[in-house]
Amino acid sequence: MKSVRVAVVGAGVVGFSTAVCIAEALPSCSVTVLAEKFSPDTTSDVAAGIVFATAFPDIPLERQRRWFKDSFDHLLALAQSEEAPEAGVMMSSGYQIFREPPADKNPLWSEFAIGFREMSDSELKRFPEHTFGQALTTVKCECSIYLPWLEKRFRKAGGKVEQRKINSLQELSSSFDIIVNCSGLGSRSLVGDSAVYPVRGQVFKVEAPWLKHFIRDGDGMTYIYPGIHSVTVGGTRQQGDWRLHADRGDSEAILERCCRLEPSLRGARVLGERVGLRPGRKNPRVEREAVQLGGRRVPVVHNYGHGGWGVTLAWGTARDALGLVRQCLQEMPPRAKL
Template identity: 75%
Template sequence: MSSVRVAVVGAGVVGFSTAVCIAEALPSCSVTLLAETFSPDTTSDGAAGILFAAKFPDIPLERQRRWFKDTFDHLLAISQSENSPEAGVMLSSGCQIFREVPEDTKPYWSDLVMGFRHMTDRELKRFPDHKFGQIFTTLKCECSSYLPWLEKRFSKAGGQVQQKKVNNLQELSSSYDIIVNCSGLGSKALVGDAEVHPVRGQVLQVDAPWLQHFIRDGDGKTYIFPGIHSVTVGGTRQEGDWRLGVDEGDTKSILERCTRLEPSLSKANVLATWVGLRPSRRNPRVEREGMQLQGKRVPVVHNYGHGGWGVSLAWGTALDAMRLVSQCLYEIPLQAKL
């Protein structure tokens, strides 16, 4: 009996996580990951990769909690293993601060990270423009290391990788029995999803080895995330903005805002500037559908639209996508399996 041929489209953190989950959990599948760009040229590569998440409006909170918890547990195990430096995963402690007391002082993931508590008045004194804060320990996953590490893990599980621009799903339908769409912003063209749109992010990598703790402004636009080799400072959240070039005005604004929160950054050298487009949507799309492709019905599983929360939810949504692929296996016509 030959294996069921599965194509995964997209080589960002969601695509590779999904491909690994399928290849490892479903040995009856032969999995090929196809993408035009791979690390270090994916959107995921520039992500700060710190784990917490916003709430999506139309997805049951229990499902969102499971996505976050599954991802956190998966990355925590890596951070506590010998693979931690190669995979680029580390524990990270710090604070999130707010100018006004937020509506939700205890987000849904507060019991899933470690040591979550509210800041004391003494701790808040450092940030005179802010009235409320949270302190916790979470994880930082640096995709420039994590994606090549996942690719190795995928190959070890028998997965194949192919560099190819997929222009439409029709071109895959003769070679594959199941298609998994993790194309992020590419889903706009690939499956005609008008709801997915870019949110432009610009960040800087700076050399500031003395910084050990992260600081994030609750509005999500200003943050300082120390990593393994450098500190990521940002950022921007520019809705519907497709510009991939570096904006010097944004660079200046980022440095000014971050130095206000952490004055010692004025002594840090800028190592690199990066721009990426987050694939945003009102809710991530993690579901399956049957599509008519070249006259036959092909199961398509979607897993995209995570916005700025791709790293925080990737493994959880990948497990969901793998379960959807598993359901499809039972429904594929027998000839595909023979």
């Protein structure tokens, strides 16, 4: 009989990645994902899902590199497997371009990306407003396909799913022995973390099957990412903005910037427009604490605050969260494990 009851709060890419890691590695645990919204209604579903990263200021670089490598290796293996179509994961080659050369020409993730190199002068000619660029192959994950695939994998490992809004960890104190908080922006209210804030992202999905390579402006504001069924073009990074409706001014600016980089987009048919609120934070929170709930101390593992890098770091931070859950199990009294 499964003895330790684990709740994972949140059903985005971080929540389901964490739930899968725990359910598969710890068969003695009964794992339940609880969330108000599931795919296709999560923030992850809006994400372009391409694997890039940025450095966080207060987390050791080695830990960040491990997060990236673990995620990249996991998604690359999927992209190269027979499960790729069902998982919605593909390899993607293209260019990251800069108006001015970046201070760090070899970012922390560059050694893991495939064929990472500086662009040649002839390649840069195509982008006259940019003076420096990098060519590489990375991985792209279509979350509207990947999240249902992760859920299926989770259920196969014995996991349970419950659609329910959790307003307070107190609600879970009598039903679960360990709580894993992957609630993203919801952590503002759920655990009172005012350090997490919305970063509004607006994107288009367009039909442009002639586009095969991504183009990403190094400032992260303008990007064109061909996917399996459509091309994602964006975007915005509006901090502290809670608006969930598409803004016409943003729409026009996005299309104008993207068409400047890729003129053929002017002929693309718009399939839809979506807005998501990324869980911004100075640093992602991947740590554990003991919280007083219902008269007892309950171990809580946090894994949230990835900003626009949820898909990029989800599997890596999920493995860290799994390690923290293991520590919680080791410190539990024997009776709790029976």
